[in-house]
Amino acid sequence: MTPRPPAHLPRTLRILLENGLRHGTNTEELSNWAPGVTGEIEVHPSRVFLHDTNGVPVLADLAAMRDAVVQAGGDPRSVDPLVPAELVIDHSVIADVFGRPDALRRNVELEYHRNAERYRFLRWGQQAFETLKVVPPGSGIMHQVNLEYLARVVEERDGVVFPDLCLGTDSHTTMVNGLGVLGWGIGGIEAEAAMLGQSVSMMIPPVVGVRLTGTLPAGATATDLVLTLTERLRAHGVVGKLVEFHGPGLTDLPVADRATIANMSPEFGSTAAWFPIDDQTLSYLTFTGRAAAQVALVESYAKAQGLWHDDSAIQYDENVTFDLATVTPSIAGPSRPDQRIVLADVKKTVGTSGTGLSDGAVVVAAITSCTNTSNPAVMVAAGLLAKAAVEKGLVSKPWVKTTLSPGSRVVMDYLERAGLTPYLEKLGFHLAGFGCMTCIGASGALIDEVVQTVRDKGLSVAAVLSGNRNFEGRIQPDVRSNYLASPPLVIAYALTGRMDVDLITEPLGTSADGKPVYLKDIWPRPSEIDAVIQEALRPEMFTAAYERIFEGDDRWRDLSDDATGETFGWADDSTYLRRPPYFELQATPGDLHNARALVRLGDSVTTDHLSPAGAIPPDSVAGRYLRELGVDELNTYASRRGNHLVMMRGAFANLRLRNALADGVEGGVTRKDGVLLPIFDAAMAYQREEIPVVVVAGKNYGTGSSRDWAAKGPALLGVRAVLAQSFERIHRSNLVGMGILPLEFLPGEGDDLTGEHPIDIALGDDGFATVTSDGRSYRLRIRLDTPREHEYYRAGGVLPYVLAQLQSREGVSHAAAV
Secondary structure, three states: OOOOOOOOOOHHHHHHHHHHHHHOOOOHHHHOOOOOOOOEEEEOOOEEEEEHHHHHHHHHHHHHHHHHHHHOOOOHHHOOOOOOEEEEOOOOOOOOOOOOOOHHHHHHHHHHHHHHHHHHHHHHHHHHOOOEEEEOOOOEOHHHHHHHHHOOOEEEEOOEEEEOEEEEOOHHHHHHHHHOOEEEEOOHHHHHHHHOOOOEEEEOOOEEEEEEEOOOOOOOOHHHHHHHHHHHHHHHOOOOOEEEEEOHHHOOOOHHHHHHHHHOHHHHOOOEEEOOEOHHHHHHHHHOOOOHHHHHHHHHHHHHOOOEOOOOOOOOOEEEEEEHHHOOOEEEOOOOOOOEEEHHHHHHHHOOOOOOOOOOEEEEEEEEOHHHHOOHHHHHHHHHHHHHHHHOOOOOOOOOEEEEEOOEHHHHHHHHHOOOHHHHHHOOOOEOOOOOHHHHOOOOOOOHHHHHHHHHHOOOOEEEEOOOOOOOOOOOOOOOEEEEOOHHHHHHHHHHOEOOOOOOOOOOEEOOOOOEEOHHHHOOOHHHHHHHHHHHOOHHHHHHHHOOOOOOOHHHHHOOOOOOOOOOOOOOOOOOOOOOOHHHOOOOOOOEEEEEEEEEOOOOOEHHHHOOOOEOOOOOHHHHHHHHOOOOOOOEOHHHOOOHHHHHHHOOOOOOOOOHHHOOOOOOEEEEOOEEEEHHHHHHHHHHOOOOEEEEOOOOEOEOOOOOHHHHHHHHOOEEEEEEOOEOHHHHHHHHHOOOEEEEEOOOOOOOOOOOOOEEEEEOOOOEEEEEEOOEEEEEEEOOOOHHHHHHHHHOOHHHHHHHHHHHHHOOOHHHHO
16 A cells, blocks of 8 residues: 555545556655645546447547558557456437336337447457456446446555546546545547556646535435535536535435435536545445455555545635535426526426426426436335325326336336335336436437427427436427426426426325325325335345346347457448548648638537437438438437447537527528538538638537547537637547647637637647637637647647557557558
8 A cells, every 4th residue: 555645635636646656657746735736647547437329439449540550560459458448338228118018128129229230349349358348238327337336446456455546438427436436537539548558637636625514304305415516516616626525414425315416526517526435335335235355445445545534634725515404305407407496496487388288398207317316215205206196196297208217227126126116107107228318318209299299389398307417409309498306306297297387386286086286295204215215225136236247138149249350340331330530630730820610609518519419310411411321210329429420410410509600590500601501511611622610619618428529520520629718627628639729718708709700820839829810819728738638739639649659669650550
């Protein structure tokens, strides 16, 4: 073990200090840290965590890198992960079938029908790369699998004991922070580099200490808690910072609640949201089936290395105090997770618009995602509320699409043991699959009659889901307003079928004997929830769920295993997998002259706006391209991330994109030479004319998922720089990784850069760029934050940089490789 770190050092920085010492990198700034101190550090993850929609393009890039090495006369095995990697297939299943007993079976059949080619490719990757493990479909959501099974917390490898430091290609990798594991989301591009042994270069992040006091009041759920914290911390400002929880409120806060909070770290903007190790941690590890020796190792290491929660005098860059007792029932929406609405105020917020299928109707009610389905308290509460509702004679409204897609098989085990599953099914919440589904935008089509009415009348309808993301255009293309709520409240809104209802004072419906039924009449008591959990949840459920986690079912085992060998055989006619072209991009870093704005965007543009994940509309640029190839099953953008020819057509294709250059037209269009065109067509025209293009945007550019295609797509469209008033952390890093220069306006500037006129960009040696357009000049900060990022940018991105490193070891030139 390394020497015990300084007593005043935040525990998250202690983990980073140990990481630097063990890998022999510069740790002087961390060793002498005090609030406000910064400096570059290098982070070496102990493992890299992937899901299938990011994992497929990651493996495709690695496969292309192997091809480049072979072409140059090198050994393809030189491209092989040096860091253990785990990939969970959880982002591909779609909630097509719902509200019927065979929903799970039918959705899985459709999943394999659509994705067999991708899954065979992942099987190839598993045999081609020695350190890669793949968790087959239907096993649960990656973050819940990580929390319940994969996370080590403390690991012993080659006689050395060290903290589990997990970096993942999904921004909600932070969920495992609730277990005391430091980890956060990175882009797929960074993940590839990390897998090949490159450290992640970053500046020492500021650490915000959040002191929790009090306890949750009766009637408030972990969902209410996390929505309140999301609002509070987003307002405080934690983007690019580490949030570290401490204080007496942790004593009775179980790991399930901590994980719910940590999962939402990207929603309040922090790099991580870490909880220290304590007795709650050890209890959870034991209950979920970790070996006694492993639990003992976690305890002894945490106490020896200062990672155990105590009252030590730790210093933080910033301090926040939060009283759990102040939490009240809430939802969030209609388009951002930090738009919290106290439940009693919802009706006043959304207004009154009528009854039945009209504006304000709830057409999707989904208990979904890792965030809340990881928490037995809220899932049991949903089951008990369903039971009480059924016994009162209530039913879900016929226009509501109701789905249940938990993050773990264990959820269904304890709901069935408690006898609650039949009541959920009675209200339409049949098991639809074990995957992200609605939260990732794989919600499937609305009920046929509903979608026709919505389109014919131009209705503004709503979705209510127990997920973490509710951005515009994400959940379902025909749904404009999306609200996050606890699982029991999801059911309540399915019963009302409307958002313009005061659930506190108005009835949910009428009982069988004609009496009004209120939410308070069916809301379960805390003692009732606890009693069910104590009776129904068993440690052996976790052991049984994970004992053969890597084997998969018959469908997985029956996939053709002919994709073998050290290099992958690309098929020219594939619409899912094409050899990536990133090693052939020849954009030269430096000044830009006479550039044009491809789009002029506003504030809080998400990666969903930049690269949609949901269904590919038939009349979109990508949809028309696929249909011209004779493809009938368009599937989702997420499922086609291994095909750059589809994905570059999906860049900026969100139906709700608002581009100031589009003359008020919503969607993926822009103006070029006075004519409105699809953004893809305009970009291709600029490329033919050899005119560089840029993106101009407002604050919080790139919020949301750690989606590498939100940078890859623009890069393939020729975007050379993004000029924004501020960036979200992961997306800024992804831009650099693709050779796109992030430039940040000084505070208060940038609103008057309309993008209507040519733009010149001159890069200075002082860390600033001078931007000139229409007679105005601006001074923007060059957001290459570390020396390593400067190297990535000069190389044209992470992938060319890493390939050049490999080639230098192999003794062949980068030019020969490409």
